[in-house]
Structure formats: structure tokens, C-alpha cells
Amino acid sequence: MNCVWGGWSSWGSCSRSCGGGTKTRSRGHSTVASCGGAACSGPSTQSTSCNSQCCPVNCAWGGWSSWDRCSQTCGGGSQSKSRSASVTAKCGGNSCVGPSSSTQKCNTQSCPVNCQWSSWGSYGSCSATCGGGVHTRNRGVAVEAAHGGSSCTGQGTSSGSCNTQCCPVNCVWSTWSEYGVCSVSCGGGSEVRTRTILTEAACGGTKCTGSNRDSATCNSKTCPINCVWSQWSDWGSCNATCGGGVKIRRRTIAVQARFGGSECSGEAQDIM
Numbered sequence: 315m316n317c318v319w320g321g322w323s324s325w326g327s328c329s330r331s332c333g334g335g336t337k338t339r340s341r342g343h344s345t346v347a348s349c350g351g352a353a354c355s356g357p358s359t360q361s362t363s364c365n366s367q368c369c370p371v372n373c374a375w376g377g378w379s380s381w382d383r384c385s386q387t388c389g390g391g392s393q394s395k396s397r398s399a400s401v402t403a404k405c406g407g408n409s410c411v412g413p414s415s416s417t418q419k420c421n422t423q424s425c426p427v428n429c430q431w432s433s434w435g436s437y438g439s440c441s442a443t444c445g446g447g448v449h450t451r452n453r454g455v456a457v458e459a460a461h462g463g464s465s466c467t468g469q470g471t472s473s474g475s476c477n478t479q480c481c482p483v484n485c486v487w488s489t490w491s492e493y494g495v496c497s498v499s500c501g502g503g504s505e506v507r508t509r510t511i512l513t514e515a516a517c518g519g520t521k522c523t524g525s526n527r528d529s530a531t532c533n534s535k536t537c538p539i540n541c542v543w544s545q546w547s548d549w550g551s552c553n554a555t556c557g558g559g560v561k562i563r564r565r566t567i568a569v570q571a572r573f574g575g576s577e578c579s580g581e582a583q584d585i586m
Contacts, residue, residue, distance in 0.1 A: 317354035318346035328364035332405075337364045344502035376400035381418070388425035392417055428465035431470075432456040440476035449476045485522035486516035493530060500537035504529045541578035542569035547586065560585050 322341045329335035341361045347353045378397045385391035396415040403409045416547045430452045443445040450583050459465050488510045497503035506529045516523040552559040563584050569578045 315348045316351040317343055318345035318417050319356070320344035321352050322360070326361070327581075330365055332365050332367055332369035334366045335364050338362075358442050358474035368405035370407040371401060372407040374401035375410050375412070378416070381420075384420035388421050388423055390422045391420050393420045420444035424461040427457065427460040428463040429455060429459040429466035429515035430457035431468070434472065437474060437476070442477055443478055443584050444477055445481045446478045447476050448473045450474075466510060477527055480517035481517065482519040483513060483516040484519040486513040487513060487522055487524075487526075488512045490528065493532075496532035498533055500533050500535050502534040504531050505532045536573045539569065539572040540575040543578055543580070544568040546584065549580045564586075 320342050321344075323339045325337045326337050328337045336544045338359055338361045342358070343354055374400065375397050379395050381393045381395045394415055398414060399410050434451050434453045437449040440449045450471055450472050454464055454470065479545045490507045490509050493505040493507045496505045500529045506527060508528075509526050511522055511526070546565050547563050549561045549563045552561045554560075563586075565582055565584075567578055567582075
């Protein structure tokens with residue numbers, strides 16, 4: 315007798331209420347194969363998709379940003395911070411509640427007030443009638459420093475030159491310096507000394523005459539001349555054709571030592 319399937323059962327409940335789930339049904343044998351009959355073919359269970367509609371997703375805020383820089387450094391400004399949705403509402407989910415930005419006051423402390431001077435007054439009378447004198451003027455504080463502001467810098471009194479037309483001043487030389495190092499150690503050189511003008515002639519005064527530089531002869535003794543060999547000559551012919559001989563090369567003195575210079579060292583003849 316051949317196997318015979320029974321009818322399918324009702325579909326079971328969906329595995330999810332939204333977002334796509336599955337449900338199954340089953341069937342059993344109404345007749346079991348026997349005496350060599352054919353077995354039932356096909357599955358005993360079936361699955362199908364269900365509740366494929368998307369699940370509601372509620373909006374969720376992300377974290378607040380840092381506060382922006384204050385719009386003022388003092389005297390009361392404002393600064394803001396913001397946030398945005400990290401999760402967007404969909405499929406009927408709840409929207410985010412509350413503002414996406416926030417503002418607050420900042421730097422409400424009083425602004426520093428820096429000290430300010432008043433304008434300068436007029437100069438007083440000059441201390442001299444010629445050659446350069448001084449006269450003074452004054453000023454006061456117009457605005458006092460407050461709330462940590464900077465104090466006034468400088469002085470309340472200022473001095474200036476006046477009657478600067480000069481009286482005659484004669485030029486004055488300094489004393490001569492010591493002579494410097496000689497330009498050569500022998501053979502005659504020069505050494506120099508200098509002087510400078512301490513006071514320039516002015517207002518019709520007498521100008522300095524002469525030079526600011528003076529030279530003298532030094533180290534006039536003759537320089538030593540060292541002995542110098544000439545180059546070696548070519549090697550001469552061997553004095554034997556066999557059995558061992560020698561050949562010779564020679565040199566001469568090209569420059570004789572003088573005035574205490576070093577004599578030539580070595581030989582005038584070389585044997586090989």
C-alpha cells in the first residue's frame with residue numbers, strides 16, 4: 315500500500331510582529347506505506363514570510379556639541395550648542411522631542427577699562443638760550459583704569475629740546491693709539507696708529523687738521539733665504555753591462571742659503 319499525505323495544518327503564528335518574520339505549517343501521513351508500497355514524497359513542513367511591514371523606529375537625539383565661542387569677551391555675550399538626531403523616526407515611530415539648539419549668556423563680567431591720559435599741556439620756558447636747553451609739559455589721567463584694565467604707562471611729565479641753535483664748538487682729536495702689528499716680519503713693513511675725532515667742529519668752530527692715520531717703517535732687517543735644491547737629473551747609464559753595476563743621478567743647489575736661512579740637507583748625488 316502506498317503512503318498518502320494528510321491535509322496541511324493551519325499556519326502557525328508569525329515569528330515577528332514586524333520587520334519580516336516566518337510562519338510554518340505541517341502535515342502527517344494519513345496512510346503509511348506498507349507491503350512494498352511507495353513512500354510519501356515532499357516535505358512534511360512548509361515556511362512562508364509574514365509581517366513584512368517595517369517596525370516603528372523612534373527618533374533618538376545624539377549628544378550635545380560643545381558650547382560655541384562666546385560672542386563677546388566681556389560685558390555679556392551669548393554662545394550656542396546644538397545636537398542632531400542620531401536615529402531618524404520611521405515607519406510610524408515617534409519624532410524627537412525638544413530643541414536642536416540651545417543658547418546661554420556668557421562672559422557677563424564687566425569689560426576692563428584701560429587708563430587714558432589727557433592731552434599734553436603746552437611747553438614751559440626753555441632752560442637755556444642757546445646750545446640746546448630743555449622745556450617740559452604735563453598731562454593728567456583722563457580715565458582711570460577699572461575692572462582689571464591696564465594702568466597708564468609712561469610719565470605725566472615730558473621734556474623736549476629747545477633753543478637748539480649751537481654755540482661754536484672746536485674740533486678735538488683723541489690721543490694717538492699704540493702702533494699696531496707690523497705688516498711683515500722682515501724685509502721692511504709698516505705699522506699703523508690711529509686717532510679719532512672726539513668732538514666734531516660745529517657752529518663755525520675750528521675744524522681738525524691732519525690725518526686720523528699715521529704709519530711708520532718696521533722690521534726692516536733682511537728676510538732669511540733658505541737653501542733650495544734643483545730637480546734631480548735623469549739617471550745615468552749603468553757602469554757595467556753584467557755582473558751588477560750602478561747608475562747615478564745628480565742635483566745642484568738652485569738657491570744658496572743667505573741671511574741666516576736653512577742650509578740644504580741631503581746629498582747632491584744619488585746611486586742606484
